[in-house]
Each structure stands twice: as structure tokens, then as C-alpha cells.
Amino acid sequence: VPNSAAQNLRVLRSRKLLVTVPDIANPAFAPVLQGVETAARRQRYTVLLGDTQRQSLNEEPYSIILRRKEADGLIFISHRLPKDTELLVQAAKPRCAPLVNVVEFTPHLGVPCVTIDNAAAAYDAIDHLYGLGHRRIGIIAGPTISPASRDRLRGAKRRARAAGAAGQLIVEHGDWGIPSGITAAEALLDRSPAPTAVLGFNDEMAIGAIEVARRRSLRIPADLSVVGFDDIRIARYLAPPLTTVALPLREMGEQAVRVLLDILGGKIDTPLSIALPHELTVRATTAPPR
Amino acid sequence: VPNSAAQNLRVLRSRKLLVTVPDIANPAFAPVLQGVETAARRQRYTVLLGDTQRQSLNEEPYSIILRRKEADGLIFISHRLPKDTELLVQAAKPRCAPLVNVVEFTPHLGVPCVTIDNAAAAYDAIDHLYGLGHRRIGIIAGPTISPASRDRLRGAKRRARAAGAAGQLIVEHGDWGIPSGITAAEALLDRSPAPTAVLGFNDEMAIGAIEVARRRSLRIPADLSVVGFDDIRIARYLAPPLTTVALPLREMGEQAVRVLLDILGGKIDTPLSIALPHELTVRATTAPPR
DNA sequence: TTGTAAGCGTTATCAG
């Protein structure tokens, strides 16, 4: 059995892919990781894992990994290029640096990304609520800096404008975590008139909204409808089961590996970004308003 | 910036730790991974991730990684030694091979492990239910082959015997996933007399029990009490918030790294296993039986 | 077909 370091040194290639996530404990990222891991193993690559805990500071050691050729490429779930990787992008011009974003980016900066059509997805979610008769809708968006969140906001507003009700859309921003969803939902429900429905830009923040409803003894969906984003594993087991925009998370991870290996293989004819289909999954947290 | 492969070849050490999990999407493993990642980075190690999807077949490529010196050591969450690593254990005798188990093992086979006192933890959970007045208790255990599950079963039975009610404990086995928890809970509640409380050996199977209660219109905790294990992040946000035995998952990951690095550093005076404290976290799924 | 040698980028050693 050949020694890995010697082999890597000889061929100048590590057959390792670095994956950085903002927070492993976010249940939406696990399927992405599974997809990455599966696709990587199929191509005889292994996965180096980095958890940045959403701290820019924690990204630095990982950009060093790339520069040390400890990994051949990087797949990152983040709303920004990891610290110090701009250099790599510049250095690789006019070709692609071996970086691929999943989930959080929109086509941007010459960095390939694997996403969904975020605007259309949010449009669909709001459309569902309008179809049920809701007009005053609260949105728990992600951080204002997140491209995915911005796109979703754009799609949501477009649907509201189409109904001539853009002013009826009220927005709060969270950080994707449950506690921030709680805070945002409190603010939303304190408005008057209060919204009859809340759309969270991920399931965790939607869970925050459900928690606030519970605390205020609002029945879901009778008194308040809730829609999430992602379709994490427990979404269907919440009480009541969560209506949510399902993302093909696992496949997004697999596709990210494909794109990255294409870049590494020198196939520059790779499209710069891939949008996969989403699907509104209607369960039991949405109903007509009273 | 020095090249990693050359450096590794020169010093015959990769500063990488391989971590294999049976299923990344199990929310209990994420905090363990975070602990491992944090502790590893602190010691300037990086983490190679492997997801075995509970398939013995998928373990093989990872034992090769060790043999190729692609990683210096292995932390594994599994009820068995990964395929082909028995060889490493034998080869290292009488010293420790660089393998450490987290969460799933009990002191066993000369493989160091980081666990909790599983028997005591289950004893405490059953004791809580007895204290509330429950006598007929259903248990959703893990696979019969899992050492952790066996120890928990032993502790639960000890508490039941202490109350002279060992026969009142009824057991079904799941595979740690929600669907298996549903199946097991169905079987439990079909018994007559039906149990007034259910203890799941992880939170996901407990969620399965809650789901069955919902389907049968049993109110929790009025008609059925439920206790889980792990204290995953969403446990406190379930409706009602889940009573569960909290495991120090993150710290278990950190300790596993410490033990592994001690082995790698040749400190053979390392204790062969570490048991960390658990804590029964009482929330709202438990109450006296009607 | 089989075998031999060079060199990948470090670090550690040893001589100046």
C-alpha cells in the first residue's frame, strides 16, 4: 500500500477536496456534505472538512490548506469568498480557480456556484400564501449581506408587487439560527396589523416563528401560517409538519464536486453556475387566514 | 508557504485526523464533529471526513487512508471497529493503535473510547419516569449490536428491578432513525396494557414516538410521556419541548482528539477510556400518568 | 518485458 505523501509529492496533487461550512450543526448542510462526500468518493477523492463558525477569522487556516496544496480545490458554503482566496481567483485568471460555492452564492465574481433559482423559489412561496388568501405577510430573511437571501427577497417582492401589495410585505433579518428566528418573529408579530403568515428563509428560522406562535398561544395554521426553506429532515415531523421550499441539497453537493473536478481537469467549457430545481412542499403549517 | 506533501513525506506525519460517522445527517453527530474540528485545529491538525452510511462496505476506503498514512489517526462513531482496522490494532500491540471511539463504544477490545456512563444515564431517565408515577414503560432501544444501547438497556432494567417491576419494561429496537422510531412506537403502543411512557435511546427515535402519538391523537405529556437521549439542537423547540438525557457531545469530540493525540504522542499512560457526565434535562414531554 | 535512476519539496544533518 503506497504512501500517500510520497505519491502526492510525485504527482503534485492530493486527491483531496476541502469543504468549508459556516456551521456543521445547521441541519441543512448535512445533506450537502453527504452529496459532496458521495460524489468525491466515487472519483477517489477524500473530503477535508472545515467549520468556520461564521467567523471570517476561522477561514484563514483553510485558505492556507489550498496554498499548501493540501487540497486540490475548495467547495464553500458561505456568502463571501473565504478570506485570502481572492488572491487565488486573481492568480488563476483568465481561467477558473478551483473554488465552487454551494447554496449561498449567486453567479458572482467569476466563482462558479451551484444554487437554485432563489428569486423564483421565494416567488413560489409567497404565491402559495397569496393563493390561500394571505395579504399581510412577514418575512424572516437571512443576513442582508447574503446573496441568496437578497435574491429571495427580490422574488418575494416581485410577487407582492404583482398583487399590488408590495407595502404589505414586512421584513426582518435573522442570522439563519433558531434564536434569531424567534427574535425576528417577535418583531413581526408585534407590528399592527400583524401578519397572518410568516415566510422564513430557512427552516430553522421558521421553527423560531413556530416557537413564538406557541409562546403567544397562536394556533398554527389557524391563526398563523408558516413557510420555511430547505426541507430539513425533521421538517415533516414538526407539529404541525412544516410547509417548506425543498432544496435538492444532496444533489447540490454532488454537482459542486462535478463542477470542481471539471475545473481541476481543465475543462474550462464548464458553465459558470448551475441552478437546480426547487419544489414547494405543502404540509400542514399553511391554511387560509381567519 | 511550504508544500504539504513534501513536508508530510519528510516528517512522515500528515497532521490529519480521520473522522468517520455512520450518518452525517444525524443531528447528534454535528456537535461531536464541531468538537473534533475545534480541538484538532487548536493543535494544528485538519479533519478528514468520512460518512459510512452505516454500511460496513463503505468503511474500507477509510481504513486504507490510515494505512497510506493519509491521516495519522482515526476517530470513529460506530458500534464496531471499522473493517480492516483490527489489523492495525493487532499490529500496534501492546501499545494503542491510533484509533478512538466516540459515543457508541464501551470500553472494549483495547480501543480507547470517549463515552458517558450509559447505564447510569438510562437509570436516571427511568428513575425520572418512576418518580412521576409511571410503571409501564416502553423503550425504543438502538440496534441489539450497539454496545451503548446494551448498556442503556442494562441500566434501565436495573432501575425497573429496583422497583420490582422489571416485567413492566417493554422493549423494541430501532436503527436510530426517525422512521424506525415510528415503527417501534407503534409496536409499543399496540401492546396491552399500553405503556404510559416511552424512552427513546436517541432524540430522533423519541421524535418518532411523538409522531405516533400525534397520529393517534394522544396528547403529550397528558396521555403519553416521552424521553429522549442526546439533546439535539431542536429538542427544546419541539412541541412540546423534549425531555431528554443531554450528552456533552461537543466535549466528547474534543476529548476524543485529546486522547488520540496522546496516543500519537506516545503517552501510553493515557486511560483507556473516558466517561463524561450526562444530564437529564426535564422539559415538557413528561408528566404523571393519568 | 523488466530494471534502474532521477526528481518531486522539504527538513535535518554535517561540514565549512
Add this chain to the structure above:
DNA sequence: CTGATAACGCTTACAA
């Protein structure tokens, strides 16, 4: 203290 040199284990190219 500074600078040349060998060796880590493999792959590949080339010669026998």
C-alpha cells in the same frame, strides 16, 4: 552561523 547535501517513498521515463 551559514550553506550545501542527503533522504523521505513514490512515479515515470528511459535504457537494457
